[in-house]
Amino acid sequence: QKEVEQNSGPLSVPEGAIASLNCTYSDRGSQSFFWYRQYSGKSPELIMFIYSNGDKEDGRFTAQLNKASQYVSLLIRDSQPSDSATYLCAVNLMDTGRRALTFGSGTRLQVQP
Amino acid sequence: DGGITQSPKYLFRKEGQNVTLSCEQNLNHDAMYWYRQDPGQGLRLIYYSQIVNDFQKGDIAEGYSVSREKKESFPLTVTSAQKNPTAFYLCASSIFSGTNTGELFFGEGSRLTVL
Numbered sequence: 653q654k655e656v657e658q659n660s661g662p663l664s665v666p667e668g669a670i671a672s673l674n675c676t677y678s679d680r681g682s683q684s685f686f687w688y689r690q691y692s693g694k695s696p697e698l699i700m701f702i703y704s705n706g707d708k709e710d711g712r713f714t715a716q717l718n719k720a721s722q723y724v725s726l727l728i729r730d731s732q733p734s735d736s737a738t739y740l741c742a743v744n745l746m747d748t749g750r751r752a753l754t755f756g757s758g759t760r761l762q763v764q765p
Numbered sequence: 766d767g768g769i770t771q772s773p774k775y776l777f778r779k780e781g782q783n784v785t786l787s788c789e790q791n792l793n794h795d796a797m798y799w800y801r802q803d804p805g806q807g808l809r810l811i812y813y814s815q816i817v818n819d820f821q822k823g824d825i826a827e828g829y830s831v832s833r834e835k836k837e838s839f840p841l842t843v844t845s846a847q848k849n850p851t852a853f854y855l856c857a858s859s860i861f862s863g864t865n866t867g868e869l870f871f872g873e874g875s876r877l878t879v880l
Binding site for chain 1: 806813821874
C-alpha cells in the first residue's frame with residue numbers, strides 16, 4: 653500500500669457542482685493533514701490543513717478527516733473553472749521516522765464551464 | 766516580503782556535470798526541505814534539515830547532496846551520480862515543533878533539464 657494514496661483522475665465536474673477529492677494514508681498515528689493546490693508548472697499552494705476528526709470549513713472548501721478509516725477528503729462547493737488544477741494531499745506520517753510531509757500523487761480536477 | 770527564493774528557475778545540464786540549486790528563505794523557519802516532482806507525479810522528498818549543520822536523507826537522496834551552513838540557506842547539488850535528474854525541484858520551509866511538521870511554504874521551483 654502506498655503511504656499516501658489519491659486517485660489520479662482527471663475528475664471532471666460541471667461549473668457550480670461539488671467536487672469531492674479523496675485521500676487515504678497508511679499510518680494510523682498520523683497527526684496532521686494538508687491539501688495543496690498546484691497549477692500546471694507552478695509550485696503548490698496551501699488550501700487547508702486539518703488536525704482533528706470531523707469537518708473544517710473555509711469558504712467554498714471543506715476538509716473532512718476520519719482517522720479511524722485513515723481517510724481525508726476535500727470538498728469544493730460551487731466549483732469554478734479557476735479551480736481546475738491538481739490537488740495534492742500531504743500527511744505527516746509518524747511511522748516513517750521522517751519529520752517531513754509525505755505527498756500523494758495528486759488528483760487532477762477539471763471544472764467544465 | 767517574506768518568502769522563499771529559488772534560483773535559477775530554469776537550468777540545463779550536460780551529462781556528467783554537477784549543478785547547484787539555490788534556496789533562500791527569510792521566514793525565520795527552522796526546517797527546510799527539497800522535493801522532486803516528475804511529470805504527473807506527486808512530490809518526493811530528497812533531503813530535509815531541521816536545524817543548522819544537520820540534515821537527513823529523504824526517500825530519493827542518492828545522487829544529491831545538501832548543506833545547511835546558515836538558517837536561511839539550503840542549497841541542493843545534483844551530482845553526476847544522479848542518473849535521471851530532469852525534473853521540477855521544489856524547496857520548502859516550515860516552522861518545526863517537536864514531532865509535527867507544520868505547513869510547508871514553497872518556493873517557485875527550479876526546472877532542471879539534462880541535455
